[in-house]
Amino acid sequence: MNSGSAFRRCVACATLASFLVACYSQYPLGLAVPAPATRVTAEVTDTGTVVMGNAIGPGAIGLEGIVADANAATWKLYMLRVDQRGGISTVWNRELVTFPRNALTNVSEKRLDRKKSWAAAGLIAAAAILAARAFGAFSFLDEGSTTTPPAQ
Helix, strand or coil: CCHHHHHHHHHHHHHHHHHHHHCEEEEECCCCCCCCCCEEEEEECHHHHHHCHHHHCCCEEEEEEEEEEECCCEEEEEEEEEEECCCCEEECCCCEEEEEHHHEEEEEEEEECHHHHHHHHHHHHHHHHHHHHHCCCCHHHHCCCCCCCCCC
């Protein structure tokens, strides 16, 4: 394998990964109570790590979930992901977990950004067309422009 090919693969993977992340925007909620069906990310406080250790695992530092119900005292979230110390991230299958409000801090709403999504879709389509052209996928378009072979 030549190094140029490996480099192109790395760039392609990094670009694809950035497209998957880039379609969302986060907006801080502050002390507001989110509406049901709002997708949120939050950091878990030190107290929350201790209190919620049995429910979400030891050493939790962050989470992502969808609000099922929320009031000033408790939030019920359908869990999507929990981040633990040491860089471990656990994916959840929307299990319902109830949190005391003081267990969560730096809460942000995570929304799909249409402008970023359309831009990413356009860039992916352009990259796919360029890659297909580079690998000769459109070579059938050049069949009509035959040149005369050199005289022998």
